[in-house]
Amino acid sequence: MKKRTAGIVLLILLLLLWEASARFGWVKSENWPTLVAVLEVTYRQLLSGELSLVLAASMARMIVGFVIGSLCGILLGLLLGTLRTLDGFLTPLVEAVRPIPVPAIIPPLILFLGIDDALKIFVVAFSVFFPMLVSTVGGVRNVDETLIRTARTLQTTQGSILRFVILPAALPSIMSGFRISLPLALITTVVAEMIAGSSGIGYVIVRAQYAMQPQEMYSAVLCLMVIGYLLNLLFLLFERRLIPWYHLSENA
Amino acid sequence: MLTRALAILLLCVCLPAGALAQTTKLRVSTNQNIDAAAFEAAKANGYFAEEGLEIDTTPVVGGAVGLPAVAAGQVQIAASNLITIVLGVKNGLPFKIIAAGDASSSAPPDLAGVAAKPESGIKSGKELEGKRLAVNTRNNIIWMFARAWVEATGGDLRKVSFIEVPFPQMVDAIRQGRADAAFIVEPFLSVGLKSKEIEVIGWPYATVLKNAPISQWVASKTYIDQNPQVIDKFVRAYNRGTDWINENNRNEKWVSLISGYTRIAPDIVRTAATPLFVKSMDVGQIEKSIELMRKHGLLQAGDRIDVPGLLYRTVASQK
Numbered sequence: 001m002k003k004r005t006a007g008i009v010l011l012i013l014l015l016l017l018w019e020a021s022a023r024f025g026w027v028k029s030e031n032w033p034t035l036v037a038v039l040e041v042t043y044r045q046l047l048s049g050e051l052s053l054v055l056a057a058s059m060a061r062m063i064v065g066f067v068i069g070s071l072c073g074i075l076l077g078l079l080l081g082t083l084r085t086l087d088g089f090l091t092p093l094v095e096a097v098r099p100i101p102v103p104a105i106i107p108p109l110i111l112f113l114g115i116d117d118a119l120k121i122f123v124v125a126f127s128v129f130f131p132m133l134v135s136t137v138g139g140v141r142n143v144d145e146t147l148i149r150t151a152r153t154l155q156t157t158q159g160s161i162l163r164f165v166i167l168p169a170a171l172p173s174i175m176s177g178f179r180i181s182l183p184l185a186l187i188t189t190v191v192a193e194m195i196a197g198s199s200g201i202g203y204v205i206v207r208a209q210y211a212m213q214p215q216e217m218y219s220a221v222l223c224l225m226v227i228g229y230l231l232n233l234l235f236l237l238f239e240r241r242l243i244p245w246y247h248l249s250e251n252a
Numbered sequence: 253m254l255t256r257a258l259a260i261l262l263l264c265v266c267l268p269a270g271a272l273a274q275t276t277k278l279r280v281s282t283n284q285n286i287d288a289a290a291f292e293a294a295k296a297n298g299y300f301a302e303e304g305l306e307i308d309t310t311p312v313v314g315g316a317v318g319l320p321a322v323a324a325g326q327v328q329i330a331a332s333n334l335i336t337i338v339l340g341v342k343n344g345l346p347f348k349i350i351a352a353g354d355a356s357s358s359a360p361p362d363l364a365g366v367a368a369k370p371e372s373g374i375k376s377g378k379e380l381e382g383k384r385l386a387v388n389t390r391n392n393i394i395w396m397f398a399r400a401w402v403e404a405t406g407g408d409l410r411k412v413s414f415i416e417v418p419f420p421q422m423v424d425a426i427r428q429g430r431a432d433a434a435f436i437v438e439p440f441l442s443v444g445l446k447s448k449e450i451e452v453i454g455w456p457y458a459t460v461l462k463n464a465p466i467s468q469w470v471a472s473k474t475y476i477d478q479n480p481q482v483i484d485k486f487v488r489a490y491n492r493g494t495d496w497i498n499e500n501n502r503n504e505k506w507v508s509l510i511s512g513y514t515r516i517a518p519d520i521v522r523t524a525a526t527p528l529f530v531k532s533m534d535v536g537q538i539e540k541s542i543e544l545m546r547k548h549g550l551l552q553a554g555d556r557i558d559v560p561g562l563l564y565r566t567v568a569s570q571k
Contacts, residue, residue: 029424030443107320114326115281115310115317196317198310207284209420211515212443 033215042219055223058200061117062189065124070181073129074174077136078162081170087137098130102188106195120192120200127188128181135180139173140166172246175239182231190224276482277306281318281330284311284514286363286438287354287467288331290529292513294493303485322347322472328479329486334465334541335393335550341562342555346473348564350483351490353467354527355537356457361525363466364394365441366401366454368433369426375453377407386417386425386434393466396548398435401456426450439516439524446523461540466527468567476564487566494529501526533567535559 015035021027022034045051080087102123113119143166151161193202201220208217239246278300282288294300300307310327312318318330319337323345331353332340340347356362366385368374374383380402387395395414402412417425422434423444435456436444444450457464469490476483500506502522511518538559545551560568 029427030447031420031424107317110317110320110326111324114324115312115321116326196312198312207515209418210285212420212439212517212520213515 030212031209031214033218037215038218038222041215042222045216045219051219051223054199054201054204054220055227058189058193058202059227061120061193061200062124062185065121065189066128066182066185068121069125069128069185070132070178072125073132073177073181074136077133077174078140078166078170080133081137081140082162082166094130094133098134102127103191103195106192110196115196115198119196120189123192124185124188128185131181131184132174132177135173135177136170139170139177142173143169171243175243175246179232179235179239182235183228186224186228186231275304275306276479276485277308278329278482278486279308279310279327281310281312281321281327283318283331283467286510286514286524286526288513289510289526290353290494290497291331291469291490292493293496293509294489296509296512297493297496299489299492300486303489305482305485305489319345319347319470322470325472325475328475328482329469329471331467332470333393333467334538335396335545337468337470337562338542338545338557339550341557342551347470347562348473348476349468349533349562350471350476350564350566351469351487352465352530352533352567353469354529355466356462356464357525357528358458358462360452360455360458362455362457363525363527364435364437364457365452366398366433366435366456367423367426367441367444367450368453369449370451372432374433376405377402377412377454378405380407380433381411383432384413384415384430386415386422386431388419388422388435388437389416390414391550394435394437396544396550397456397460397464399548400460400544401435401454404459405454423447423450438526439520442524443520461537461544463528463537465533465537465541468533471564483564483566491531494531497529531567533563535563535568538562 019035022032042051076090080090106119106123109119109122113122147165147169148161151165156164189200190202190205193200194206197203197206201224205217205220208214208220280291282291295307295309310321318327318332319340321327322330323340329350337347337349354363356364374380385398385402387398389395398414399409403409415431417431417434419437419440422431422436422440425431426434426444427449433453441452445452471483497506507518507521510516511521514521516524542551542557542559546553546555551557
């Protein structure tokens with residue numbers, strides 16, 4: 001609890017520094033508004049519902065992309081983790097495609113997917129897919145061989161082994177994949193909206209820059225910060241529910 | 253059989269009337285900056301609706317996704333600029349310019365200028381040797397005219413380094429010494445000038461090519477061939493928008509229209525310099541731009557560009 005208080009104090013100090021630097025002219029720029037001005041705009045736009053609409057549009061894209069990307073990643077990860085031959089066949093391809101930064105492939109993707117939701121959802125799914133795949137494969141590989149052998153001895157079918165032995169044992173690793181890819185999904189959504197957007201929070205950030213409305217831009221950035229923080233909290237709650245045994249040792 | 257015959261009969265009878273009454277949906281990609289003023293005026297004043305066009309805009313900010321979207325058939329019409337269009341055509345994409353957008357003026361103040369700190373002593377391309385000149389993107393129209401201006405004012409291009417800074421950050425970049433000068437467009441230029449921390453040292457468009465073609469409206473050749481009437485209607489409505497913009501230059505209606513779609517504060521809109529909104533394009537001006545492209549390596553010596561072929565009849569005619 002004490003740790004948390006110290007963290008909040010630091011956050012407040014930094015925000016105060018922001019306010020002071022803009023108010024007393026330590027940073028001179030039209031692009032550096034005071035925190036108070038930013039909060040004012042945020043409040044006004046939240047009241048008018050404009051900001052909520054924008055955020056909802058982005059979140060919807062992010063969630064759909066995240067679900068598609070992580071499902072594909074987990075499924076293929078389970079396959080690659082259990083079937084050695086398939087693994088040898090696909091791993092070079094996966095390793096070659098994995099490092100591609102998403103912004104680099106957006107322009108050619110426009111030709112195939114257009115500039116609407118399909119593009120953004122694909123891009124989010126694409127960036128979520130690889131961390132999920134890699135952590136699932138890792139999780140499956142690290143399942144204690146004794147567990148599988150024991151299950152086999154007890155005449156358990158291959159499907160049941162996957163469902164009741166491998167999947168639960170790989171779950172902590174899969175969850176850490178989730179934890180990496182969740183903020184990644186948010187970032188990619190915003191980047192995609194910045195490059196080829198006409199709606200969503202990324203679009204609003206760029207538009208505010210070009211309209212010389214920095215308060216509006218920082219208000220969007222603040223919202224992203226809060227969303228990212230809340231997503232992580234939600235995720236931790238979810239994780240404690242799903243793999244309670246994993247956290248038992250921590251508390252002991 | 254009978255219904256079919258009836259349908260054909262109906263079609264024959266109703267075709268001329270139907271063509272008038274039916275609304276056509278058009279998806280248009282626009283940049284939400286000053287270049288789109290005539291288009292936004294035509295939209296706001298209902299000129300497109302009067303032609304039976306239902307316009308669905310896909311606004312883009314600071315990006316260049318318009319042409320790929322036209323090539324992919326995602327949008328029918330897009331705003332772009334001459335350099336990007338010519339590069340697309342060179343690469344075999346069948347674009348045609350259907351409406352002229354805007355052009356730079358023939359004398360300052362212009363829609364963009366090179367600015368530097370007053371105390372820097374930089375006044376021309378010559379003094380920029382060994383220094384950094386900021387442009388928004390390499391290999392685009394801003395970069396090309398910045399280079400041409402450096403050369404025209406006595407600078408050696410090999411000694412000037414060009415760095416990329418987005419327009420909204422250019423004034424800050426000069427202020428903090430990250431760039432020694434920048435080629436800044438409106439409204440960022442006039443807002444920066446107000447702070448007195450930067451001053452204009454050159455007007456590349458006026459120096460290099462007066463009335464340089466800036467932005468244009470493009471459709472794919474396939475779409476134009478299949479829907480010539482739709483293009484005619486679009487251009488007719490668009491040109492009325494251009495007339496409206498020119499007739500209402502800087503009055504209150506004009507300021508509120510531009511401030512409305514760009515979201516730029518009215519006070520800034522009022523003081524920013526604007527481009528010339530035009531309805532036709534001059535082949536000679538395009539050829540001069542293409543010459544500049546060759547000179548600065550955007551086109552190779554062997555690249556042939558059919559200039560009259562770039563222009564659809566709606567923009568080539570001097571009406």
